[in-house]
Amino acid sequence: MNQADLRGFFAEKSTLNMDDYIVLEYYFECAANPEQAAAHLCQEQSTAQWKRVDVDEDLRGRFGAKVIDLVVERMLDQPTYPFLSHSNDKAYSCKVKIAHPHGNFGAKIPNLLTAVLGEGTFYSPGISAIKLLDIEFPESYLGNFQGPKFGIAGLREMLGVYDRPIMIGVIKPNLGLAPEPFAELARQAWLGGLDIAKDDEMLCDVEWSRLTERAERLGAARLECERLTGEKKIYLANITDEVDRLIELHDIAVARGANAVMVNGMTTGLSAVRMLRKHTQVPLFAHFDFIAPFTRMLYFGVHSRVMTKLQRMVGFDSIILPGFGDRMKTSDSDVLLDVQECLKPLGHLKPVLPVPAGSQWAGSIPQLYEKLHSVDFGIVPGRAVFEHPMGPQAGAASLRQSWEATVRGLTLFDYARDHAELLAAIKEGH
Amino acid sequence: MNQADLRGFFAEKSTLNMDDYIVLEYYFECAANPEQAAAHLCQEQSTAQWKRVDVDEDLRGRFGAKVIDLVVERMLDQPTYPFLSHSNDKAYSCKVKIAHPHGNFGAKIPNLLTAVLGEGTFYSPGISAIKLLDIEFPESYLGNFQGPKFGIAGLREMLGVYDRPIMIGVIKPNLGLAPEPFAELARQAWLGGLDIAKDDEMLCDVEWSRLTERAERLGAARLECERLTGEKKIYLANITDEVDRLIELHDIAVARGANAVMVNGMTTGLSAVRMLRKHTQVPLFAHFDFIAPFTRMLYFGVHSRVMTKLQRMVGFDSIILPGFGDRMKTSDSDVLLDVQECLKPLGHLKPVLPVPAGSQWAGSIPQLYEKLHSVDFGIVPGRAVFEHPMGPQAGAASLRQSWEATVRGLTLFDYARDHAELLAAIKEGH
Numbered sequence: 001m002n003q004a005d006l007r008g009f010f011a012e013k014s015t016l017n018m019d020d021y022i023v024l025e026y027y028f029e030c031a032a033n034p035e036q037a038a039a040h041l042c043q044e045q046s047t048a049q050w051k052r053v054d055v056d057e058d059l060r061g062r063f064g065a066k067v068i069d070l071v072v073e074r075m076l077d078q079p080t081y082p083f084l085s086h087s088n089d090k091a092y093s094c095k096v097k098i099a100h101p102h103g104n105f106g107a108k109i110p111n112l113l114t115a116v117l118g119e120g121t122f123y124s125p126g127i128s129a130i131k132l133l134d135i136e137f138p139e140s141y142l143g144n145f146q147g148p149k150f151g152i153a154g155l156r157e158m159l160g161v162y163d164r165p166i167m168i169g170v171i172k173p174n175l176g177l178a179p180e181p182f183a184e185l186a187r188q189a190w191l192g193g194l195d196i197a198k199d200d201e202m203l204c205d206v207e208w209s210r211l212t213e214r215a216e217r218l219g220a221a222r223l224e225c226e227r228l229t230g231e232k233k234i235y236l237a238n239i240t241d242e243v244d245r246l247i248e249l250h251d252i253a254v255a256r257g258a259n260a261v262m263v264n265g266m267t268t269g270l271s272a273v274r275m276l277r278k279h280t281q282v283p284l285f286a287h288f289d290f291i292a293p294f295t296r297m298l299y300f301g302v303h304s305r306v307m308t309k310l311q312r313m314v315g316f317d318s319i320i321l322p323g324f325g326d327r328m329k330t331s332d333s334d335v336l337l338d339v340q341e342c343l344k345p346l347g348h349l350k351p352v353l354p355v356p357a358g359s360q361w362a363g364s365i366p367q368l369y370e371k372l373h374s375v376d377f378g379i380v381p382g383r384a385v386f387e388h389p390m391g392p393q394a395g396a397a398s399l400r401q402s403w404e405a406t407v408r409g410l411t412l413f414d415y416a417r418d419h420a421e422l423l424a425a426i427k428e429g430h
Numbered sequence: 431m432n433q434a435d436l437r438g439f440f441a442e443k444s445t446l447n448m449d450d451y452i453v454l455e456y457y458f459e460c461a462a463n464p465e466q467a468a469a470h471l472c473q474e475q476s477t478a479q480w481k482r483v484d485v486d487e488d489l490r491g492r493f494g495a496k497v498i499d500l501v502v503e504r505m506l507d508q509p510t511y512p513f514l515s516h517s518n519d520k521a522y523s524c525k526v527k528i529a530h531p532h533g534n535f536g537a538k539i540p541n542l543l544t545a546v547l548g549e550g551t552f553y554s555p556g557i558s559a560i561k562l563l564d565i566e567f568p569e570s571y572l573g574n575f576q577g578p579k580f581g582i583a584g585l586r587e588m589l590g591v592y593d594r595p596i597m598i599g600v601i602k603p604n605l606g607l608a609p610e611p612f613a614e615l616a617r618q619a620w621l622g623g624l625d626i627a628k629d630d631e632m633l634c635d636v637e638w639s640r641l642t643e644r645a646e647r648l649g650a651a652r653l654e655c656e657r658l659t660g661e662k663k664i665y666l667a668n669i670t671d672e673v674d675r676l677i678e679l680h681d682i683a684v685a686r687g688a689n690a691v692m693v694n695g696m697t698t699g700l701s702a703v704r705m706l707r708k709h710t711q712v713p714l715f716a717h718f719d720f721i722a723p724f725t726r727m728l729y730f731g732v733h734s735r736v737m738t739k740l741q742r743m744v745g746f747d748s749i750i751l752p753g754f755g756d757r758m759k760t761s762d763s764d765v766l767l768d769v770q771e772c773l774k775p776l777g778h779l780k781p782v783l784p785v786p787a788g789s790q791w792a793g794s795i796p797q798l799y800e801k802l803h804s805v806d807f808g809i810v811p812g813r814a815v816f817e818h819p820m821g822p823q824a825g826a827a828s829l830r831q832s833w834e835a836t837v838r839g840l841t842l843f844d845y846a847r848d849h850a851e852l853l854a855a856i857k858e859g860h
Contacts (some may be wrong), residue, residue: 036439045632046604046605046632047603047604047818048602048604048630048812048813049602049603049604049812049816050603050606051603052603052607053610053815053816053817053818053819053820053821053822054821057521059605059607062606063605063606072654074778077759078736081727083728083759083761084726084757084759089457103637103638104605104632104637105634105636106634106636106637108634108636108671108672109672109697110670110671110673110694110697110698111632111634111670111671111694111697113694113696113697113719113720114631114632114670114694114697114717114719114720115632116695117697117719117720117723118631118632118694118719118720119631119717119718119719119787120632121722122722122723122726122759123722123752123757123758123759123788125757128759157788171628172478172479173477173478173479173480173482173489174477174478174479174480175476175477175489175493175534176477176480176492176493177482177489181482185482191550193522201544201548201549202475202534202541202545202548202550203474203534203543204535204538206533206535206536207532207533207536208533240540240541240544241539241540241541241651242539242540242701242704242705243673243699243701243702243704243705244701244705244708252621262540264540264544265546266543267539267540267541267543267544267547267548268540268699268701269540269698269699269700269701269702270699271672271673271674271698271699271702272673272699272701272702274672274673275672275673278674284549287544287549288549289542289543289547289548289549290544290548290724291546292551292552292733293547293552293723293724293730293731294554294720294723294724294731296514296552296730297511297727297730298513300723300726300727301723301724302723303708307652310569322553326516327553327555328553329513329514329552329558330551331513358553362542371703382478382479383478386479386482386483387479387483388483388632389483389686390481390483391483391484403595417504
């Protein structure tokens with residue numbers, strides 16, 4: 001690309017009407033000339049060819065993506081992923097901000113993903129490592145998205161719980177139980193203090209546990225537990241399935257007694273979730289299956305915060321996301337960024353309940369509270385409730401006891417002295 | 431996990447009814463005890479907890495994933511991705527084959543992805559790097575999928591072209607032209623010998639180029655070119671959009687004159703494509719946006735061949751995939767594996783036309799023919815046709831001339847002596 005062509009892909013932000021642009025922040029590495037690499041990135045993402053042969057025109061003004069900021073951070077001895085650049089030579093590591101005209105594709109999730117994470121991004125000449133770190137959307141663009149129907153406030157109102165984290169339990173054994181014994185496990189856990197009993201992300205509408213019967217059994221158990229405890233409860237049914245069954249399964253689940261539904265958003269597609277949002281009568285919960293392969297590399301793919309933001313935009317009310325701890329292979333700072341994406345101002349879109357997940361138990365509650373400085377989160381253990389040595393009712397009780405200890409400023413050990421369920425959980429180590 | 435629990439996640443393949451299982455092949459790295467790591471992988475993917483407290487049961491027989499083969503390949507001085515294991519110690523690199531009972535989730539794309547690329551895969555204890563290398567499906571499972579409606583044979587019949595590669599061109603400038611001048615470019619390229627003129631993957635149904643008008647203009651131009659050339663032509667309209675508009679846009683495009691449609695499958699969701707397949711009247715083409723982030727790492731994510739296989743199962747008739755050449759960051763052997771997935775026997779599913787893409791021109795044709803040993807492929811240049819110095823008609827002609835040279839056993843240089851379009855392409859270098 002010659003210098004004149006290159007300049008056509010650079011702009012001063014102050015000269016642009018930023019209502020017309022989304023702003024993309026990428027990390028990238030290149031072997032030579034970062035300005036060329038950044039210009040190519042804009043070209044490949046937008047007006048790959050900006051004029052017809054023999055016509056005097058330049059389509060880049062309205063349709064071209066434009067570099068508005070480029071910082072060369074340092075020189076690396078070799079690229080992070082040499083097999084992507086076919087070179088072991090030194091590489092520049094850079095951060096770029098690109099103003100991308102959203103009129104090129106509109107307020108559509110698949111076309112947005114194509115624009116910012118498509119061929120133009122990952123196969124741009126001269127660039128090896130590349131990761132989309134963030135997207136800023138103007139209010140005019142966000143206005144096209146409904147976002148959460150309920151959000152945190154709506155969920156809290158349903159449960160009548162305003163001053164503490166939400167206690168969620170993944171019913172286990174997750175696979176293989178018929179609806180009746182499965183519902184019995186949920187019943188015990190609800191009686192023990194669980195707010196939300198949920199299907200595992202692997203459990204769907206299958207021949208040995210039809211959603212029709214499962215929702216009916218769990219729905220009946222839920223109402224019984226609400227009567228017995230005087231607390232509101234939620235059965236969160238996993239309706240993840242083929243796109244053209246989502247609305248049907250939502251209707252089945254809700255008619256039979258589920259009062260929230262879960263969709264594995266990355267495997268079903270975020271666009272399908274947006275479709276469901278237009279129809280839903282109950283809160284939508286997201287599970288994070290398949291997010292790891294494109295977010296876990298340090299310098300390639302997309303930052304999970306972008307996916308969290310998109311999940312909020314398409315209408316999830318709560319996002320179960322990879323949480324703290326070694327097992328989840330996610331740095332604390334990344335988890336915190338994801339949690340912030342759930343909560344921070346985003347146009348007219350309601351905040352959503354973050355549920356940082358992974359190998360949790362009663363002991364996770366004070367840790368989460370300390371890290372998040374907020375009661376606006378959910379905790380989602382599975383085995384810690386349903387494999388508790390005293391049974392699921394005790395497992396659920398151990399969670400509530402952990403929160404009681406936390407608000408009283410007591411250690412779990414102290415509080416466990418006269419709370420057998422918590423003590424048993426501590427002895428079990430989960 | 432104790433030794434008895436571990437053995438519950440191992441099985442001799444000969445003892446299983448393999449009709450009930452899909453077979454997953456993973457590469458993984460672990461710091462200690464590969465058998466433990468493989469057993470955990472099965473546990474997390476399936477029966478995370480296989481019995482209720484105080485009930486004597488074991489759900490693993492029917493519902494547990496089972497290791498049927500485990501090979502420790504070598505000891506690495508350190509893990510490939512130390513940040514995933516929080517360790518720089520030595521690591522075992524392993525390959526494992528897992529028989530996973532498909533009755534756990536059924537013949538559903540989102541639930542299949544959850545099972546094989548979900549939380550259970552990427553957050554399994556003790557495992558750092560992990561990549562899904564392949565899936566084998568039994569016929570009983572494949573029988574639930576329609577697969578391609580047309581396939582290679584159907585596409586060839588539409589075009590009346592049986593003995594050569596299919597010449598596809600991405601109309602450029604890809605963004606910014608109104609439907610009328612856009613159609614004029616396609617018209618020129620069809621007259622020059624192009625079989626299929628297509629929308630860029632970035633071009634969708636937008637205010638400045640409504641699909642209604644675009645399909646009408648291109649449809650009319652297509653019919654005119656068929657009359658003028660005596661050849662059949664295809665206008666491939668990109669209908670990528672929100673899931674709940676796919677069928678509407680298919681109907682609009684086809685009614686107005688498109689005779690094939692493209693969907694960016696990864697950004698729209700493969701399940702949505704399967705929905706469209708039930709409805710489509712025309713061949714479906716796949717574009718590969720967003721595949722790179724989860725397939726390009728050597729030891730993490732999923733091999734692109736798996737995604738190619740799934741795209742065939744959901745019903746694409748042709749798959750545009752990352753092709754040969756440095757820019758595409760894909761090894762030749764990986765491209766060949768993807769191409770084979772399009773062509774090889776797969777239950778009752780028709781073969782699909784592979785289109786290995788990326789910076790192509792007339793000179794790419796003999797190279798592709800040599801690498802693939804077959805005429806069953808498509809070539810999909812953009813600028814080489816539409817930025818050809820003599821215009822799109824000449825650009826398209828240069829492709830046909832390149833194929834003529836190839837079948838005659840001539841070098842392009844020789845054939846270019848009395849073929850000005852090819853000569854100009856060679857001088858341009860693309």
